[in-house]
Amino acid sequence: PFAVPHSAVLFIQAIFSAIFSTPLNPVLGSAVFVTSYTRPVKFWERDYNTKRVDHSNTRLATQLDRNPGADDNNLNSIFYEHLTRSLQHSLCGDLLLGRWGNYNTGDCFILASDYLNALVHIIEIGNGLVTFQLRGLEFRGTYCQQREVEAITEGVEEDEGCCCCEPGHLPHMLSFNAAFGQRWLAWEVAATKYVLEGYSISDNNAASMLQVFDLRKILITYYVKSIIYYVSRSSKLDEWLTNETVQDALRPCLGSNYVDSDPTFNLNIDEDYDHRASGITPSSFCLVYLDWIQYCNSRRQTPAACERDSPLVNLCFGLCILGRRALGTASHSMSASLEPFLYGLHALFKGDFRITSPRDEWVFADMDLLKRVVAPGVRMSLKLHQDHFTSPDEYEDPVVLYDAITANEEKMLISHEGDPVWRSAILANMPSLLALRHIMDDGSDEYKIIMLNKRFLSFRVIKVNRECVRGLWAGQQQELVFLRNRNPERGSIQNAKQALRNMINSSCDQPIGYPIYVSPLTTSYAGGHGQLRSVWGGPVSPHNIYTWLIRSWDRLQKGCGAGCNSGGNIEDSDCGGGSASISTNPAIHTTQSTPASSLPQPPITTVQPSIMGTDNPVGPTQSWPHHPQPLPLALISQSEGRIEAGLLSSLQRTSSIQGLLGQQLSSSQLSFSSSVAPPPLPVAERICPATHLESSGHRASQRSALHYESHFGKWSFSGRKGFSVPAAAEGEGGPIQTIRTQPAPPAPLQEVSLTLDPLGVTQTLDPMVLAAGEPPTPKDESTELPLLDHLLR
Numbered sequence: 001p002f003a004v005p006h007s008a009v010l011f012i013q014a015i016f017s018a019i020f021s022t023p024l025n026p027v028l029g030s031a032v033f034v035t036s037y038t039r040p041v042k043f044w045e046r047d048y049n050t051k052r053v054d055h056s057n058t059r060l061a062t063q064l065d066r067n068p069g070a071d072d073n074n075l076n077s078i079f080y081e082h083l084t085r086s087l088q089h090s091l092c093g094d095l096l097l098g099r100w101g102n103y104n105t106g107d108c109f110i111l112a113s114d115y116l117n118a119l120v121h122i123i124e125i126g127n128g129l130v131t132f133q134l135r136g137l138e139f140r141g142t143y144c145q146q147r148e149v150e151a152i153t154e155g156v157e158e159d160e161g162c163c164c165c166e167p168g169h170l171p172h173m174l175s176f177n178a179a180f181g182q183r184w185l186a187w188e189v190a191a192t193k194y195v196l197e198g199y200s201i202s203d204n205n206a207a208s209m210l211q212v213f214d215l216r217k218i219l220i221t222y223y224v225k226s227i228i229y230y231v232s233r234s235s236k237l238d239e240w241l242t243n244e245t246v247q248d249a250l251r252p253c254l255g256s257n258y259v260d261s262d263p264t265f266n267l268n269i270d271e272d273y274d275h276r277a278s279g280i281t282p283s284s285f286c287l288v289y290l291d292w293i294q295y296c297n298s299r300r301q302t303p304a305a306c307e308r309d310s311p312l313v314n315l316c317f318g319l320c321i322l323g324r325r326a327l328g329t330a331s332h333s334m335s336a337s338l339e340p341f342l343y344g345l346h347a348l349f350k351g352d353f354r355i356t357s358p359r360d361e362w363v364f365a366d367m368d369l370l371k372r373v374v375a376p377g378v379r380m381s382l383k384l385h386q387d388h389f390t391s392p393d394e395y396e397d398p399v400v401l402y403d404a405i406t407a408n409e410e411k412m413l414i415s416h417e418g419d420p421v422w423r424s425a426i427l428a429n430m431p432s433l434l435a436l437r438h439i440m441d442d443g444s445d446e447y448k449i450i451m452l453n454k455r456f457l458s459f460r461v462i463k464v465n466r467e468c469v470r471g472l473w474a475g476q477q478q479e480l481v482f483l484r485n486r487n488p489e490r491g492s493i494q495n496a497k498q499a500l501r502n503m504i505n506s507s508c509d510q511p512i513g514y515p516i517y518v519s520p521l522t523t524s525y526a527g528g529h530g531q532l533r534s535v536w537g538g539p540v541s542p543h544n545i546y547t548w549l550i551r552s553w554d555r556l557q558k559g560c561g562a563g564c565n566s567g568g569n570i571e572d573s574d575c576g577g578g579s580a581s582i583s584t585n586p587a588i589h590t591t592q593s594t595p596a597s598s599l600p601q602p603p604i605t606t607v608q609p610s611i612m613g614t615d616n617p618v619g620p621t622q623s624w625p626h627h628p629q630p631l632p633l634a635l636i637s638q639s640e641g642r643i644e645a646g647l648l649s650s651l652q653r654t655s656s657i658q659g660l661l662g663q664q665l666s667s668s669q670l671s672f673s674s675s676v677a678p679p680p681l682p683v684a685e686r687i688c689p690a691t692h693l694e695s696s697g698h699r700a701s702q703r704s705a706l707h708y709e710s711h712f713g714k715w716s717f718s719g720r721k722g723f724s725v726p727a728a729a730e731g732e733g734g735p736i737q738t739i740r741t742q743p744a745p746p747a748p749l750q751e752v753s754l755t756l757d758p759l760g761v762t763q764t765l766d767p768m769v770l771a772a773g774e775p776p777t778p779k780d781e782s783t784e785l786p787l788l789d790h791l792l793r
Contacts, residue, residue: 351416
């Protein structure tokens with residue numbers, strides 16, 4: 001290999017450069033490389049606090065005359081600043097999650113999208129943090145930059161070549177030619193779809209949108225309607241209507257023969273122009289805009305008088321005349337021509353109002369008339385004119401137009417890009433923004449309507465050989481600083497797809513490169529990444545350890561409480577419920593009960609009359625309140641039905657019954673569990689046979705009982721009168737009647753005795769525990785007791 005010219009010298013220089021970390025610099029961008037000075041590994045920090053040129057740091061005369069910072073690069077730098085903020089929240093987490101592939105200190109990545117192209121330099125990597133720097137390139141790059149962007153974005157999956165033939169490739173693998181070609185590149189694609197939060201930028205040429213007179217007439221119409229809208233919405237309207245200076249200046253406009261024949265007004269662009277009077281009259285103005293004024297006034301909390309000669313209509317007329325005259329003054333009284341019209345529109349859009357006519361000096365009585373009415377009217381008219389192209393006839397309806405202006409006020413910022421509010425809104429993630437941009441670059445004089453919408457942008461992440469980046473930067477410094485090569489078309493910055501030479505060189509610091517934005521050193525923390533925090537569980541801190549211990553102790557308490565509640569669970573223990581059990585021990589157990597005084601009383605309901613002793617249940621027509629808590633004790637399964645007789649109205653939930661199936665009752669155990677307190681009991685009605693109506697008040701506080709005997713045992717239920725329906729003896733017929741009475745005072749809680757013979761098992765239960773969520777319905781004992789006997793079998 002040393003037979004090749006210069007190969008021996010190059011080989012020796014490569015060994016020397018590897019030992020002493022000295023870059024090989026190409027001589028004037030040629031194929032001859034020489035060893036440069038030894039470079040340090042540490043990143044030498046500069047003051048990268050980029051200052052944006054706007055109205056907050058320039059003189060007023062400079063803003064009005066020369067309009068500094070109107071070039072694309074200065075105005076577009078804010079988008080790279082927003083991109084830096086987005087990376088600050090997500091970069092460290094994405095690196096740890098492997099979305100950028102392998103990385104190390106000093107690595108360089110290129111983020112490429114449709115218009116945003118930036119170089120991300122990893123400065124330092126720590127425990128849970130990454131310090132980086134972002135260098136934004138021009139939106140409208142040079143020809144060389146565009147060729148390299150195309151090389152980055154073009155896909156290699158379609159290449160099916162292998163040497164000189166095309167046999168194809170295996171699924172999810174590159175072909176031989178594509179794989180061999182990728183190995184010769186100084187960069188590699190780390191991610192094809194990396195999503196970041198940003199703004200989609202759409203720019204429309206304002207000249208094409210205002211070329212014809214009809215489109216300019218639509219803009220002027222929306223301008224006037226926007227002024228009327230802001231007048232009616234202003235909180236100072238009442239003050240303006242009573243201001244003597246304003247009213248005295250507008251009093252001549254009330255005359256029947258008043259005509260404003262300023263040369264600014266034109267029949268082609270003013271809809272209310274009166275060609276017979278050669279100007280604008282109050283009559284022609286009201287003919288077009290009076291309905292809109294009345295509707296806007298009707299939307300006020302306290303509408304004002306808005307007749308034809310009212311002060312409100314006169315104020316709107318004066319402000320609309322003033323606004324259009326200010327536009328004509330800024331257009332040098334040549335509004336009929338397109339270029340002067342655009343110049344004047346842009347001047348008003350950025351707030352340059354020049355009141356030159358003595359007839360309009362009344363506006364200085366309150367500067368809010370310009371700041372809060374006319375200036376927002378100009379900006380809103382541009383947005384309405386934009387929407388007009390998508391829905392031409394939609395804004396003919398006053399309701400739709402009013403709601404559209406209100407929605408734009410709430411969700412969109414319309415401002416000049418030189419206003420500091422513009423930068424603050426972008427960094428605050430405003431959903432939508434609109435601006436009118438005047439571009440003066442390379443002899444071009446264009447006006448563009450910039451529309452921004454917040455959304456997620458897709459980038460391609462390209463990992464660049466960091467030695468290639470450092471070598472190209474060092475070569476540019478040597479060529480420009482020491483060799484004084486100032487040629488803007490020098491060969492060392494021409495496009496080279498294998499190394500992305502133009503993009504790397506242009507991202508270097510000025511004056512070597514020409515980035516439009518260089519961020520300060522920014523640190524991204526792993527704790528700010530939402531997905532990573534959900535995987536790792538957050539940082540290990542004393543507060544997090546304390547929180548974990550408290551949470552674990554609470555769960556332990558819930559688990560122990562659920563285990564002690566005889567088959568309950570953690571959720572039941574949170575509800576504060578109790579449990580009841582029946583065992584072979586003849587001892588009596590008492591469950592928790594709720595004081596009767598705390599039970600709410602349901603409303604009075606009506607019961608349809610029926611005949612006792614039939615199978616048809618008698619129940620109220622109004623549904624009882626539903627309680628979503630788990631039902632308490634249940635003696636039978638939900639699939640088998642429920643028992644409704646006497647004191648026991650409905651028992652629906654079975655906790656456990658042990659030994660009843662497949663064993664004798666004498667050797668079985670019955671276990672019932674209840675988790676929560678039952679619903680309130682109805683006391684607003686008393687249902688009794690007709691033969692006992694006269695004694696119903698005497699028996700209101702007595703107890704009712706139900707007894708049942710079979711060869712399995714004996715059941716005995718007893719409860720408070722009024723809780724259940726007393727069963728009529730067999731043969732005692734008679735209609736059921738309803739007595740509407742006042743709710744009785746709460747009686748002391750009574751207990752229900754449940755006895756099973758021949759086991760001798762007795763369980764005392766609270767009537768509230770036995771209650772169910774539905775009202776009791778009287779049924780014949782002859783139909784209920786065989787059902788109970790069948791269920792016990």
